[in-house]
Amino acid sequence: MQKILVVDDEAGIRNSLRAILEDEGYEVETVASGEECLKIAEKSNFACILLDVWLPGIDGLETLKLLRDQGSDAVVIMISGHGTIETAVMATKLGAFDFIEKPLSIEKTVLTVRNAIRTRELELRNAELAEALNQEYVMIGNSVAMRALRKQIAIVAPTDGRVLIQGESGTGKELVARAIHNQSRRKEKAFIEVNSAAIPEELVESELFGYVKGAFSGATQTKKGKFELADGGTLFLDEIGDMSPRVQAKVLRVLEESRFEPLGSNTLVKVDVRIISATNKNLDELMESGSFRHDLFYRLNVIPFQIPPLRxxxxxxxxxxxxxxxxxxxxxxxxxxxxxxxxxxxxxxxxxxxxxxxxxxxxxxxxxxxxxxxxxxxxxxxxxxxxxxxxxxxxxxxxxxxxxxxxxxxxxxxxxxxxxxxxxxxxxxxxxxxxxxxxxxxxxxxxxxxx
Ligand SMILES: Nc1ncnc2c1ncn2[C@@H]1O[C@H](COP(=O)(O)OP(=O)(O)OP(=O)(O)O)[C@@H](O)[C@H]1O
Ligand SMILES: [Mg+2]
Incomplete structure (x- = not known):
């Protein structure tokens, strides 16, 4: 059963909220002050807290902040009396889910509580999924090489330095790229992957830089390219050894200028993107034979990562x-x-x-x-x-x-x-x-x- 805490100094409000919510099948506790709220929330795990804005000791807003400080993940609904609506609105900006007004309407109260609890459940579920997804990217291995790699990731991740990951096929290059992203300040933002080997040559530019409506026949609407989608986050350029000379030239320009023009547009788009690239080809040989540009290599290879083969x-x-x-x-x-x-x-x-x-x-x-x-x-x-x-x-x-x-x-x-x-x-x-x-x-x- 979901537990709800009601915090209000008026006994009448406490009792009527208890009656309404118990009728709805919730387990309800009530207290009369912010101090008591903090004490009981520390011990019990509430799904939802209904919190009066005006309270005799520390007020509702302060209680909300302290609740978060002590790590409560209960969803909070403010109860606003006459003259405290503005404060209640401010509270929603500080992380309260919503507010209800006195005199309380049974319908509105029940609806708000139900919504709040459902939203919290979805959020918890999302956090679980994100956790499971992170599990998907765990890096196993305790060899000297793997330990060194982990250390290198920890040092490099918080910087914005460009990383070039080299290693044979299947050694974990993408895993390392994701680990760097997940340990960086960009982790809440996008991790966008571009596989240069998988995109047909004539589509690479529109994939990378996007296009505006009417740029070519078939461009019925504007589409963002990968560079723009990765704005604020990380762009993972995979299989760079397979980039055509034309695309290499274009990418080089973006790396030099941090800007580019979508196809058919003459406005420059500026982006803040961290570049991580990878290849299983031997770039030294490709440069030797002239199929990979030296200048691009030096732009990409600020911090080299070499992943040793499993054998x-x-x-x-x-x-x-x-x-x-x-x-x-x-x-x-x-x-x-x-x-x-x-x-x-x-x-x-x-x-x-x-x-x-x-x-x-x-x-x-x-x-x-x-x-x-x-x-x-x-x-x-x-x-x-x-x-x-x-x-x-x-x-x-x-x-x-x-x-x-x-x-x-x-x-x-x-x-x-x-x-x-x-x-x-x-x-x-x-x-x-x-x-x-x-x-x-x-x-x-x-x-x-x-x-
Ligand atoms: N150290 C590791 N611990 C756990 N799983 C790993 C490890 N290294 C690689 N893997 C797994 O092996 C598979 C291949 O790894 P990944 O795709 O990162 O390799 P890659 O170097 O990018 O390969 P390719 O060159 O073929 O693109 C993935 O499923 C990845 O999760
Ligand atoms: Mg890969």
């Missing part, structure tokens, strides 16, 4: 598997799977060309498709590690194949040596300090080796 931070794999396992089990109403050491190890030996996205899809598929609870390496033939040389396509480069081989070789020898590093080094015919360096460089976790 270079394999200690994040167990955490990510656990995260996606829970997430998808919950989403599909299933019990979370149990990934055994062998399964995790097989996944750590795999090279993940599609990075976190590929791992996320893999775990989702397992949660949906596998009927058994326990997942072992045998359930993951695609990551079967023994035959890894026969599936060399798994390793995009010589170095990665070598690393994977060395990791496995070293782990086996350490296991054979019962965990004795000196002995393992001897077995391998290398010296102990060399072995230690390799263990460190390859991120081998000695605690995980079974012997």
């Amino acid at each position: 270079e931070r394999i200690e994040d794999i167990p955490l990510l598997v656990d995260h996606f396992n829970r997430k998808f089990s919950l989403a599909y109403g299933k019990k979370p799977k149990e990934f055994t050491e062998s399964a995790i190890q097989a996944m750590q030996e795999y090279s993940w060309p599609g990075n976190v996205r590929e791992l996320k899809n893999t775990v989702e598929r397992i949660v949906i498709m596998k009927t058994k609870q326990k997942i072992t390496a045998d359930d993951l033939p695609e990551f079967e590690s023994d035959g890894f040389l026969s599936s060399s396509s798994r390793f995009p480069s010589f170095k990665e194949a070598m690393d994977a081989f060395q990791r496995r070789f070293i782990e086996q020898k350490i296991a054979e040596a019962d965990g004795n590093i000196s002995k393992a080094a001897e077995l391998m015919g290398i010296d102990r300090s060399h072995l230690y360096r390799r263990i460190k460089a390859l991120g081998i976790n000695l605690d995980k080796i079974k012997f």
Whole structure:
């Protein structure tokens, strides 16, 4: 049952409001002063507070402010007597939902209270949804690289500095861009995404800068471009490596001048936009070959972010598997799977060309498709590690194949040596300090080796 608090120094008003609201099915408490209101609101969780403007001690307006200061999220309706309407109106500007006037009309009172409570419920629900949405953007990982990334985000987010995020496909570039936005002073404003690779060349300009009615045949009304939609917020330019030279020139101009003209308009629009850009292409190569402008690169790349591929931070794999396992089990109403050491190890030996996205899809598929609870390496033939040389396509480069081989070789020898590093080094015919360096460089976790 929703709880309502009535605050009025007149006993008659308290009693009649109690009667009216109890009839409507609310649970009602009453007090006679602002001081008492603050005390009881601190202890009890009211959905709605009806607050008299004129009160003997601290008045209604002051009580409202103090209520907010002490963190009450009750919706407040002011009760205004003769001569206090102006104050009641002012109170609505300070966050009161509405006001009702004395003498009280039963109908108006009931209606206002119902509206207020419904609005509060919607607001709480929205806050929940926003929270869930933020959950969608949590960044999992405790590797040195991820910890450094989080630190870098925390430092850069509050500034307006332009950020260029580079990393292979699926490493989490968009996630990082959203994290920067969500930790910035622009977080209440829009986060607008432009995927330069997905928009046909001839539409990029109208997408970015908008157009006015009549700018071209088919422009039946004025449309705002992404730069304008992002005003006050963040514009995420994704896949900038795919921008055509023409668009690069246009974007460069906006970055230099913070202004642009929508198509068909000769009025400059000024915007306050923070730019975060991203690409999985190698911009150095693109600049070398002349398909990406140096001057644009320097404009965008004020603060560089480099997200390492997943195979270079394999200690994040167990955490990510656990995260996606829970997430998808919950989403599909299933019990979370149990990934055994062998399964995790097989996944750590795999090279993940599609990075976190590929791992996320893999775990989702397992949660949906596998009927058994326990997942072992045998359930993951695609990551079967023994035959890894026969599936060399798994390793995009010589170095990665070598690393994977060395990791496995070293782990086996350490296991054979019962965990004795000196002995393992001897077995391998290398010296102990060399072995230690390799263990460190390859991120081998000695605690995980079974012997
Ligand atoms: N550290 C992480 N923790 C949790 N989820 C992650 C992490 N990194 C990436 N993801 C998830 O993996 C998926 C791919 O991430 P994202 O879209 O940010 O990658 P991207 O680098 O922008 O990829 P692309 O280059 O293909 O655009 C998303 O669903 C994202 O939520
Ligand atoms: Mg992306």
